[in-house]
Amino acid sequence: MTELVKRQLELLNAREYRKLRHPPELDPDTVVQQWDKHTLEGEAARFAYACTCEKEAVFHGEDLFGFNRYCSGALPNKGRFGNVVIDYETVLAKGLCGILDDINARRATADEEAQCYYDAVETCYKACFGLVEMYKKAATVQGNTRLAQALAQVPRHGARSYYEALVMLRFLSYVLRINRCVHLPLGRFDLYMRPYYERSVAEGMTESEGLELTELFFIAMNFDSDLYIGIQKGDNGQSLVLGGCDREGNEVFGPLSEICLQASEELVLIDPKVNLRVNKSTPLPLYERGTRLTKQGLGFPQYSNDDIAIPFLISLGYDPADARNYAMAACWEFISSGNGADTPNKTTMLFPLVVERVTREALPTAKTFEEFLEAVGVALDRECDRLMEECNKHPATTPVPLLSSFISPTIEQGRDITRGGGKYHNYGLHGAGISTAADALAAIREGVFERKDFTARELLAALDADFVGYEDMRKTLLSYPKMGNNDDRADLLGCFLMDRYASYLNGKPNHIGGVFRAGTGSAMTYITSAAKIGATADGRRAGTPFASSYSPSPDARLKGPLSNIQSFTKFDLTRICNGGPFTIEIHDTVFRNDEGERKVAQLIKAYIDLGGHQIQINAINRDRLLDAQAHPENYPNLIVRVWGWSGYFTELDTVYQNHIIKRMEFTV
Amino acid sequence: MTGRIFSIEEFATFDGPGIRMTVFFKGCPLRCSWCHNPESQQMGVEYVRSPNGCLGCGRCLQAAKTAEDGTKHLTAASVEACPRFLVRRCGEDYSTDALCDRILANASILTSTGGGVTFSGGEPLLQAAFLFSCLEVLRGRVHTAIQTCGYADAETFAGVLERCDYVLYDLKLMSPDQHREFCHADNAKILQNYRTLAASGKPFVTRVPLIPGVTDTVENLTAMAAFVREQGVDYVELLPYNRMAGSKYAGLLRPFAPGFDENRPVELHTGIFEKYGIRAKKM
Secondary structure: OOHHHHHHHHHHHHOHHHHHOEOOOOOHHHHOOOOOOOOHHHHHHHHHHHHHHOOOOOOOOOOOOOOOOOEOOOOOOOOOOOOOEOOHHHHHHHHHHHHHHHHHHHHOOOOHHHHHHHHHHHHHHHHHHHHHHHHHHHHHHOOOHHHHHHHHHOOOOOOOOHHHHHHHHHHHHHHHHHOOOOOOOOEOHHHHOHHHHHHHHHOOOOHHHHHHHHHHHHHHHHHOHHHOOOOOOOOOOOEEEEEOEOOOOOEOOOHHHHHHHHHHHHHOOOOOEEEEEEOOOOOHHHHHHHHHHHHOOOOOOEEEEHHHHHHHHHHOOOOHHHHHOEEEOOOOOEEEEOOEOOEEEEEEEEHHHHHHHHHHHHHHHOOOHHHHHHHHHHHHHHHHHHHHHHHHHOOOOOOOHHHHHOOOOHHHHOOOHHHOOOOEOOEEEEEEOHHHHHHHHHHHHHHHHHOOOOOHHHHHHHHHOOOOOOHHHHHHHHHOOOOOOOOHHHHHHHHHHHHHHHHHHOOOEOOOOOEEEEOOOOOOHHHHOHHHOOOOOOOOOOOOOOOOOOOOOOOOOOOOHHHHHHHOOOOOHHHOOOOOOEEEEEEHHHHHOHHHHHHHHHHHHHHHHOOOOEEEEEEEOHHHHHHHHHOHHHOOOOEEEOOOOEEEHHHOOHHHHHHHHHHOOOOO | OEEEEEEEEEEEOOOOOOOEEEEEEOOOOOOOOOOOOHHHOOOOOEEEEOOOOOOOOOHHHHOOEEOOOOOEEOOHHHHHHOOOOOEEEEOEEEEHHHHHHHHHOOHHHHHHOOOEEEEEOOOHHHHHHHHHHHHHHHOOOOEEEEEEOOOOOHHHHHHHHHHOOEEEEEOOOOOHHHHHHHHOOOOHHHHHHHHHHHHHOOOEEEEEEEOOOOOOOHHHHHHHHHHHHHOOOOEEEEEEOOHHHHHHHHHOOOOOOOOOOOOOOOOOOHHHHHHOOOEEEEO
16 A cells, blocks of 8 residues: 555545535525426436536545535435446546537437437536536646546546546546435446556556555545445445456456455455455455455455356346346346346335235134145235336336436437436346245244144234243244255245245336346345334244345354355245345454465355355454444444445444344354 | 264364364363363253343343352253343254264365364264264265364274374373363373374374463473474464453353463464474464
């Protein structure tokens, strides 16, 4: 790490610069009222207004990039599109003027809607150029000639060097977030940046200069990440993908990927959140490389398995080249890079809710477990119907011309991505609480039908009472087979639920020309929706959390990681790959030497080789987390993985903190 | 045949090559004052409380019993009493088949990482017949290792060498007096079995716990290096004392009185080994 990087990192971690921000802008929706909220020109005008609120260029320390927020106040995602990967390749090569040239070439033959779209894009770009001018002037005044020179080229024209390309990325992130399109990931950084990196290397940039630039860029991505939040701080969607194959199937991982990993390892910051694409042939050393980041406590890399994700995407109609070119959305949703207008997190199938309902309605009269299970299956179908109808009622309505213009082929189409622009328009559903639901079914089979430890009515009475007065029954329920212990009695019920859900949902058409996709993610619902669901037959108390995404229930006592990874690879995950990782916690003492590191890497590789789709690992020291709860002032930079992103532990709501602590409870 | 096991770990990272399952046998002939698995020492079933998440409500203590010697012990009733399920029974009897099935369920992953199963303890050789029966079932199906303090009859030790693939062998104190003082047993058998092991051609690793002021002295490590070298060994692993070691005693309602200053930093003294041409790696 160079002295310059050290100084910038110190400045960032001290967080003092945040105090210099100015009062937040007024909500553009209320200020700019002369257009309907859902028109292209209205949206462009709102963006132009938001740009005027950024009154001055802001540089932090010896900033090489600029494009930091002038205004304070977090920017919520007000229903605007996110979770898409923009076509960095094209934007970096053409620049905004290149896109305007494309627009002008199509004006003559464009229909009315296309003209409207093009007008809106032009309005947005004009506002962008105003900001660029402001930064260029300020950089010149401050003697920051490097940035001033770069801004004479980008973003108007294509980037010519690694540095210019990085400046372009900063610019894109800044303007899109001002436009309230949050949860915009960086996509396949080592793929689309490679030509610029190589060009700079050919022109004399050394590897250490490349590393320094990358580190400064990563730091710059963190300056305002507290303003771009989802449900919790840290949930800002600034993810980045490394490795995997390109559109033709060639391996991407190379020197630039290596530099990104090194930068992450040295900086220990929550952004960008690294995703590593792997497959059955990925050699162990790459996993070991990734594990060194995990050891830092970053909660990433998250690993995604090409062998599972690509066939899933192809099965849903993605072109094989696009499927191979997938990237992650904000957390873990598998989406096509550069041309997708998918909404991969449209809604959530809450498995425990369905099982709980059927338990009440059908269990008392069911003569056999099979009869009961079939009732669960039918209820899942109906719930899929209900969820799909719900999704179809609420397509994205607020247009996003600025964002759309960076997605292909919307310029050729002349359509905003909320109006049919882009190549894919699929809806993804999360699938939350799979393990809780499977455990509940296993408990019903064991307790009511096989061992007959109690009757259906007794069980329902206990659930109604939230186990108060039924503590013994709860202990019995908790002692039954649990998903995660490589026990078919629970695992195959999990498979049943996933099979039913995926078979019914996958490929069903939505109302915007796309299809539905089934996934295993929970997003925040493992806390927020679980809070509203009553006691479940696995012994879970009312309102308490499920597992995050695709993992054993927090109430399950587990045999260990080997049984665990076998349980969670029994189902053919190529059928349920909207996204949603298997998550394991490993005590940080395991990482105390290179041998422990290698074995963690072997465990991750084993999960991938068994057909796992996605895995994230938390290196945790429970005592440290408890101490951080008691003395947050001592741990401003303690990082943990939450449901699909890394955040600062002390900035999380207590309920999320406690969930992570609880997952460590059964380890002695 | 059955054996008494107090824990099975599925992702043991410091008990031999590759990813390993470690099966902890209950019962040990030694009583090392620094033992970090106090629940491993006695053959009898015990109940132990995990501190993580303990509310301090005291219900487990109300269900505890007092032994003839005046010591308090948690009981099966303590397991029932704990509202957070943090008291667990320590000591389960497994049949050879049940234990081997449990291991073999993970065999393909273990094997793919160059790992296997390690029988540890406690002292696995204290339940030699059961250990042998397991090793025979597992032979050729998964890599087997034993982690031993070496305190066993020559015949038993020869028996295990015939049946397992790998040995992790602990050497603690070279002085018989000190060994008796801190481990409550003589070390003659241990040194003799070590000679047998080194001569056997069986792959093994020597592990030395570094206990501050006890085993990490220049005197002890010099004697050990000379002894190890004499047997033709050129590599040892050093395991520095971890101050967390005493944490489990409270869970057994036992006092932790290690008899040395826990806070004194461990002396690594790798130079002593190097002088004898032995590579010493800190674990």
